[in-house]
Amino acid sequence: MGTLYNLLTHVAGAHLQVAQGFNKKLKTFVQGRKRSFQILEEAIGSGDQSIWFHCASLGEFEQAVPIMEEVRKKYAQYKIVLTFFSPSGYEVKKDTTLADAVLYLPLDTPSNARRFIELAKPRLAIFVKYEFWPNYLFELKKKDVPVLLVSGVFRKNQIFFKPHGGFMRKALRTIDHFFVQNKASEELLKSLKINNSTVSGDTRFDRVSHQIEMDNTLDFMEDFKGDSLCVVCGSTWPEDEILLEGFINKHPEIKIVLAPHKIDPEKIEALQSLLKTKTVLYSEKNKTALNDASVLIIDAIGLLSKIYYYADIAYVGGAVGKTGLHNILEPATFGVPIVIGNNYSKFPEAVKLEQLAGLFAVANSEECDRILTRLVENQHLRNKTGMICGHYVNSNTGATAIILDYLDKLNRNGLI
Template sequence: MVNLTGVVLKSAAYFSKKLKEFTEGRRDLFPKLEKAIDPSKDHIWVHAASLGEFEMAVPVLKMLKNKYPEHKIIVSFFSPSGYKNKKKHPLVDHFTYLPLDSKKNARKFLDIIQPEMAFFIKYDFWPNFLNELKAGKVRTFLVSGVFRKDQAFFKIYGKWMRSALEAFEHFFVQNKESEELLNSIGFENVTVAGDTRFDRVAAQIEADNKIDFIEDFKDDQLLVVCGSTWPEDEDLMLDFINNSSSIKFIIAPHEIKPEKVEKLRRHISIPVIKYSEKEDRNLKNYRVLILDTIGLLGRAYSYANIAYVGGAAGNTGLHNVLEPATFGIPILIGRNFEKFPEAQRLRQLAGLFSVKDKDEFTAIMTSLYTDTDFRRKTGMISGHFINSNTGATRILEEYL
């Protein structure tokens, strides 16, 4: 019988770049996996839907490497964005795409990797894979899980999905609501452990965050780092930036295509320089630094006095507010953050401010800039929020 999903995806790939990557990435998946996997070794399988879930998995991967140093760790992704960006990582022995969820694919995948344990991060529940794990009696865990009452598991018609959840030896969930929902359908093997992302970002403080050129650029002045910005975010900020004479700004656009970076640059009227042209320049002479590169934003937040996190001014989705919060600084975001509980909680605590337009952005930024005590207290709230929510990885480790 032809797998209808596979046929549809292959056809759709002609019209979508992302779907093309999705299908091409899975081409010859099993032969590649058979070549890469040594059947004489012990393996642990960790599945992450995409890049965001992989970041959540990093503290878990570190713990697993320390606890089971002889085991090889295999990480699978469902989306191309995760796989493309993490083809190598010191904590991972093998990266692979997850095959489409059919009984045949699940059985073949598990026959090749033969995992002793399997960890699913947050969600991405694939019934055939879970059923095969259950049949093979593989210890299987959900880490930083989140459940909502509108999911199929909790509907009258969701019995077949609920049965797949029986594969999990234990559920480590983020909140009480998830625990109660699982209890309501008969699962008592649940622990509210929290979100491993807090462990991930808290570890950043202990890392080496030094960046010499940012120190030169900051020049002991107040610095605002604007991370993962989209054009809608930049529209909020530009008036304030262009009228600031004693504040420095780092802007890290989400998209760093040259034409988009140049468009942003043309709208900045104070001295501005790009990362790619910083060599042999006196960075102290510039007021705005555009990071037209990737991999520096997390460390750049360590130099910030205030942060703006992009994505919520439009509808692309709010980016990670926990990264700047771990450094104990005030955070500004746009107004569309209803689906981001950590931002909602931080706003309720008054460690984060949501702004709907450029006037609100200017008003909040002016208050934070001029009132040192207000800025310090707001930042302390952010830092405490991170510190009080760490420990999810430790709870998992203690169970294992």
């Protein structure tokens, strides 16, 4: 099975070389990896060792952040290497100061894995949530490098739990400890006789809980919101915006922030064409325009977590189609009621918040209009559901501390 996996990986690599000519994102994916080894060579000297964090994309990076911050302080003798699989993670966070080397993870071939580990010289590897690359895991095991999975989530439809998943189960068993988000994931691991796991929860709760302690004021949001009720629609995709269109155009008296996931000019123009109310772009803002506009479109990155501070209601995108629900914990930490699409079953935090009545899932524009209107008109409902969200975040912090305790134990035993 390993031979087949490696063959398919090489075939996929060759296919990507051709396909990049027809797809901008694939071109970024392929071309970005050409510098990966060079970045490592420049950042990690002959006398250095590192702690390696691997994230699939931006969401997993947010889960890694609270651990990285503490590792930076407690284990300052090590360089931090941060790898991404996806351009949507790397391109946004390539300049983060939390890591000494930020790069795309080279494709999972035996030769790439050997070269990467030779250059990175990791003393510890931390994989986030659900990225499992067999050749890298086997090479780390061969070099006696401890490997942790943090904020892990397992589902019974994954290949590990299928009769034909023996090769991937072999890779999974190289991991020294699993820190999983929920009991169901722990039980699935136990069904494979993997018992080296801890239900620690999701480190994103720690990440977002710190946000409320920061200065979240934004002058442009003060000017835009004023004393009006504000609905913040974060990380929206075109299908979300179609869902929201009717509500937005019916309510020019409400201040609405739209922060689309994609901010290419053509995407912004398509969004503007849907809107019949007075709209201003963040990139073209001035005080008069902000005061007069009903809708503010955020055509920039890095602002959303603070913008949620101003929300009376939040809509979080990604769950209308199949792109995947974005981070609902960012608004939840501010005690804001949340509305999402109805494709959220793979996101434990959304499932739980819906059960607790802090979150509303909608299937179409009529349901979206009805729920948002209820929340606008009923302050008691807003306050009640918002309190549920805030309490949910506060009661689920602590995953980072559990993981750091384990790292301290590794350190005391001379393993890092």
